[in-house]
Amino acid sequence: MKNIDCLIMVINMQNLELKQGIHDSIPIIMGYLPLGVAFGVLANEVGMTITQATIMSVLCFTGAGQYIAIGVMQAGGAVFTIILANVLVNLRYLLFSTSLVPFLKERVPTAIGSLLSYGLTDETYAVAMNRYQNHAPTASYMAGLNISSHLGWILSTLLGAILGSYIGNTDRLGLGFALPAMYICLLVFMIKRKSDLYVALTAALVCLLIGYLVPSTMSNLSNIILATIIAASLGVMISERD
């Protein structure tokens, strides 16, 4: 009897974690909506079928990378160019994923953690890291957050691909500010020490400066990688004085 009670408690807790993950994905999905729809519309315009556009969002889940693919296709570029650009665009996830390891270790089974990490994006990363500051990670939470965000991306692509050009300008709804607003808020949550603030400001400055001086880094997002490496190193140097 006691074992069953324990089992029920564990299942209840997992349910709660799953629900929390789904709940936390709502702002992400709101932000993905206009982006996914726009991707669906553009994919349609360069000649992809509804199925192809949707499958791309199922298998890829890389907003920036998918937009690049459309751009290169439009310009009549090679598949090799698309893939090479995507290697660069997705390189930052090596950093994101590695920084999650100390949290997931021994709390989420490696196989499940690795599989669920496929749902890692700028947004799910930011939300998850924020949660892990004061809650232990669980596979259920990761599943709720990452899978529902991915579903949001897939469904909005499908919507865009089906409705195509019938969709007017979604900018008027202000949804274009959903992701920036989320970043702003999560940044505020993430800053706990002075050194966090300096690191964030340095990263912002370096990222913009590199993007301004070498505009090509803006489309492959390598400026984020460089800015993160420089700012995190600065963080290590100044944190002793914290």
Next chain:
Amino acid sequence: MIFGVALVSMLPRILPVALFSRYEFAEPLKKWLSYVAPAVLGSLTALSVLAPEGFVDISIHNRFIWAFIPTLVIAIKTKSLFATLFIGIVTMALLYNFVQF
């Protein structure tokens, strides 16, 4: 094409968790990694507000900068993601519909 992109977008996310989970990182590396999140968020915020169209645009014509101000205030005051998102989206909608840039 789709499978190629899928592969290169999948590997960098999955491999670190799959390969590094069995190792204990050295303290300095852990400390460095703990600054990755604030650095990434700093970069993302800066890019999304100051370069919303893919190029740096620091001018009074950039709506995102105007929307940034009340959004930041609400984020600091309320510490609520939903309130922040709501104010951000409403401000942006108002700027789009009622202010000529």
